[in-house]
Amino acid sequence: MVSNMKKLITRLQTRYELTDLVYQRPDLTLATIRKDKLRSLLIELRDVEAFTHLTLLTAVDWMEEDLFQLTYMMTNRSANQTLAVRVMLDRRNPVGDTIHDLWPTAETYQRELKEMFGIDFPSSPRVDEEFILEGWTDLPPYRRDFDSLAYSQQTYRDRPGRQTHDPREHMKKHLYPDTEPGGTE
């Protein structure tokens, strides 16, 4: 199975300049591609290589590198192979290419990414409408520079008397009482 996948990657690699190849599992392969080559690769994978199912379209926030990573996961059902294609976007002006005309489900994923990460997909249907949140005025909440705890403390009132037990402190106290605090881990 892996050899089939390697053959496929070899066929595609030179034309599409795939980088950062990871053979994660026998049935899962990851690769990175430039944004302008993405669409033709997706079409070829769908129409020629039988990767007909868009399993997932999601994003990763690489805040330190100033990048958003879009991950398009496609599955070839008959061969039981999944290929995840990664595209890096500029985090300061994240604009992705819409693929709602290739897979209609992508419309929903793209609306979610717009709301939760602020990644825009121009000309995707209803992408500017609110998706799950209503009346949201702050940063998109899945961005890593949005602090959920700070937001909730400033928005919703706490009820006093709530106790929390940090697992690490709890284990230090009850399971390893002789370890000195602040020692090496």
Add this chain to the structure above:
Amino acid sequence: MMKHVDPNFVKNADKEFPLREEMRPRTVETPDGQTIEIDPLNDYFCDAAPKVHRKSYSKIVEAFYNWARAESLWVLGFGTGCGAIEMRPLMTPRFDAYRYGIQWRPTPRQANLLIVSGYLSVKTLKRVIRSYEQMQSPKYVMGLGSCTINGGMYWDSYNTIKRLDDYLPVDVYITGCMPRPEALLSGFDTLKQIIKAGKGEGANIYAENFAQYKANQKAVIKDWDMPDYSW
């Protein structure tokens, strides 16, 4: 209230959310050619504030009323969070809440007990408030599980309220995550005792502190596109 908040994460509280376009007052042309002014928020709803319902003239009559109220608890089947799962065995033969005179109704108009059965996102809170306000007085609210009490496992969530009693007058809280149907039955029993003792005054508390409740609700529901009191 606010603690350990990094100055970078101080919320921008002044930002307003614009009213949805279809809710704004405007001039429209009717199918028969007239030009009319419409104001969707005021044309279709009566937004008169709720009034405090006076007690009966005599103590013994009020006690009778309270006994009758306690014995007819009609639950609004509003399932939010995981507690909605616990209500299914409660209304079916395994636990059979009907034997205590408690039954489920599909609409707020026919119910007098609102069970908020778990976490409330801001979006759901808006629907819960509308449902609560459409119920007939006297009405009661029961909060189920840690989520309604102090946020539970959603204590740091950006979109989940922590204390239900900030937004609605709660008569009974049932602890647990989730409370089992037995705990709910016990909660119904407690609620009955509260009502019989004349302390089930949630609707009156809501009417008395209406401004405060509205201020709390509007502080979290940014797109307030409904009348202040929706009958």
